[in-house]
Amino acid sequence: MLKDGNNLNQLTPTGDFIYTYAYTGDEESLCHLEMRSFFEKDTKAKILKSSIEINPNRSPFMKERIQVIFEGDELSDILKQVEDVNMLDSTFKVIFVKINDLAATEKVEYKQKREIEREIGLIIEGEADVHQPDITFGLVPFEGRWYFGKYLKNEAVWLHHLKKPREYSTALSTRVARAVANIAVPNPEGVKAIDPCCGIGTVLVEALSMGIDIVGRDINPLVVLGSRENIAHFGLSGDVDLGPIAEVTSSYDATIIDMPYNLFTHATPGEQLFILKHARPFSKKLVVVTIETIDHMIEEAGFDIIDRCVAKKGLFSREILVCQ
Incomplete structure (x- = not known):
């Protein structure tokens, strides 16, 4: 673990965002039109990657957003990159994002998700807080790659x-x-x-x-x-x-x-x-x-x-x- 790694403010996001969605069959057509309006594309999958930044609180269908900081072909690539994260005085939490309709090759069982969360939490320099963290990180596999970054959950304002x-x-x-x-x-x-x-x-x-x-x-x-x-x-x-x-x-x-x-x-x-x-x-x-x-x-x-x-x-x- 690198004791003199970069703090969160020094980490440069890649410019990409991962969005996850939840909607009923009755809402699918409406959700896809909203997607096209935001991103000029839609997807049958309930996960979408885009360089366009949208606050998930705006959409009644978005569940959460990850602002990508690290990505890699393998989970090991993420584990290596998070060695450089030093939270200083900020507490943190790591969430393995739950997606129900990922490709079979990308599905990870519940127990393994929790183990991966703990593994990343032990590598990041700083104090973990699972209840009220200052910063929440999200991790998700998507289309053959792994993505890690700042996590933002939809607060269902409506x-x-x-x-x-x-x-x-x-x-x-x-x-x-x-x-x-x-x-x-x-x-x-x-x-x-x-x-x-x-x-x-x-x-x-x-x-x-x-x-x-x-x-x-x-x-x-x-x-x-x-x-x-x-x-x-x-x-x-x-x-x-x-x-x-x-x-x-x-x-x-x-x-x-x-x-x-x-x-x-x-x-x-x-x-x-x-x-x-x-x-x-x-x-x-x-x-x-x-x-x-x-x-x-x-x-x-x-x-x-x-x-x-x-x-x-x-x-x-x-x-x-x-x-x-």
Whole structure:
């Protein structure tokens, strides 16, 4: 063991990240569309490697992320490299990441995982703390190589948004709403977004909680008040205006429209087309959530559908269309 090795701040990450995922069969299509929005690719496996950095807390489907510091063809390569890690005054923990659908050649049994964690922990210079470590490291085999780095677990932020002061039975679930916000705005930096038919504000809450610059709007004064109350309830700040989509005058990089279909605000086919046509002048990108097939309306309004998915919940399903 090298007593004079590099401390954590001196170790240079490779620039790659490993992400792991968990989703149900009903959520698979939606999760893959969110993946493509973040990484411009998706995977049937529930593990993905990319040079793009995403905080796992953003996604309702990401389980965890490893910021890669070391990699090698064999576990022995990792063991050799961690000899240079000196934690100084910081405590640490090592986690062998659990992936259920790894290739058979990469599967490691539970007992062996724990032994590998202990072996790495004994090599790293510093104090291990399995309960409240300052730094957690993750280790995972993937596509014939081993990866080791800083580990970050998804804290499931959206779970805190399940209970709202104002709710609709037909509103999007927090998981779907969060994914839709990510699909519309995968990188929030410098992006202005709008939800011009925001309803009770489910998408607004998720978007604002991720730092997305988004405003809301609706023609129903009751839901506008409810949306404002929901946003304030979670300590967030965002504007929600009362008025029709036809009165929007600013331009936006991304527009999210969950087509109204509940008891309070149901849009007829003519009204749906009206909404889409009025969204065209101010929208660079449009994400539409619909329970009906409206491809012809999208095209008539002047948009092109560039990607899509189906979000299911039992027998009920919604289409999510990405348009430009």
